[in-house]
Amino acid sequence: MKSRALQVAAHPRGEVGPEHFEVVPVELPDPDQLAAGSVLVRNTWTSVDPGMRLRLRPAAPDGYFTAFDLHAPMDGILTIGEVVASRADGFAPGDVVWHSLGWREHAVVRAGESAMNGVGTLRVLDPGDAPHQHFLGPLGPMGLTAYAGLAVVDGLSGGRVLWVSAAAGAVGSLVVQIARNLGHRVVASAGSDEKVAWLRDDLGVAAFNHRSEPLGEALARLAPEGIDLYFDNVGGEHLEAALDAMAMHGRIALCGSISDYESEPTGPRNIFLATAKHLTLSGFRGSLHLDLLEEMQERVAGWIRDGRLVAPETVYDGLEQAPRAMADMLAGRTTGKTLVRLG
Structure with missing residues (x-):
């Protein structure tokens, strides 16, 4: 053969x-x-x-x-x-x-x-x-990564302000919807007006285009009281902006750093804010949280059946x-x- x-x-x-x-x-x-x-x-x-x-x-x-x-x-x-x-x-x-x-x-x-x-x-x-x-997306490793990232920052119970970067991507779009269904107020960022319109109009969350509006200004406009949770898919300037915008005792899930994958890394210059604000930064990999797979699949499959979660x-x-x-x-x-x- x-x-x-x-x-x-x-x-x-x-x-x-x-x-x-x-x-x-x-x-x-x-x-x-x-x-x-x-x-x-x-x-x-x-x-x-x-x-x-x-x-x-x-x-x-x-x-x-x-x-x-x-x-x-x-x-x-x-x-x-x-x-x-x-x-x-x-x-x-x-x-x-x-x-x-x-x-x-x-x-x-x-x-x-x-x-x-x-x-x-x-x-x-x-x-x-x-x-x-x-099973390669919402019911598989992408869903597990989204769910595990919320778990490591104690985000599986709602009621907080969450920013998701690269929010129209495979993981980000699931984080947005899982968090919304859990009762968080979600701020989402993406790199085109079309993606922002989809996040805002179809998924029903506050969204902005990071290519046309400075990160800090957008976050101050959409979350003036500060960010409680940040799901980081981008790193670099996005992580730096998150540190500026985090509320006291906020938590950050470090999932990816796509801004650095094809260029030299640019770390945040304001990392001391993690100390000043008593922040928790949690790096994680979905593959190390297999114990959450069955729970995630059950909840996400239910949301898909109910029309409360879509998988572009x-x-x-x-x-x-x-x-x-x-x-x-x-x-x-x-x-x-x-x-x-x-x-």
Whole structure:
């Protein structure tokens, strides 16, 4: 059997482009010759996430997933697929599964082998009426990251003022809606008027365009009493503005720093405000909060059924489109979860 996969051809310096990847042919084992404990999966949806940009460097940040090797299979990319053949207990042809071997058309996955701190371990899904790709978005790792970020800043009970940056992205758009449904007053920022209009008119939250209004002025206008909670997807100037705007004893969930992914990091110059205001800054990774997955899925699935949570997607078709999908996402040209449909 023949298939195809994307590999990293060169580490990008600056913006990511198709020239940094290569599509390579892959020989698959005959289904009846799979190794014991292995499952052959035909991938149908594969994820495109901002954190992948950190792994396109020669060395990824300490403590994070390792950098992608050049001219080698990529791993740690969450994917939905259908079992073609199995020599592992609990997996049968036709099962819908998720696993961590994305950016390829087929994958041979070892059942029970932990991946991505457990969140990417091969598992059978029961989608019911949910679109399968929702398990890469609101019912999967994106939903878990959004929910866990609120949990680490004690934000699962409502009644406070919450700012969410990159609020039209895969995680940010879920944070906005989960927080709204929990009873927080949400301020959302995004990088285009179209995204701001969607956040304001469709999701019903206060929103501003950080490219056309200074961060500090916008926050003073929309949250004059200060910010109690900040969900940081951007870092840099956004984190600096948050420190200025935080109320006493505020809490910040440090999820991502997308402003630094393709440039030199710019840390906040006013970090002493964390001391002056008795703030709590909590770095976290959704994959380290698997204990919240079932709770998150139950609550989010209920909100989706009730029409209280929507899951926007930007979809690219075909394996070759994955690099363009990543470039568009990092440049802010996508809304919601960025996905590649493989079949």
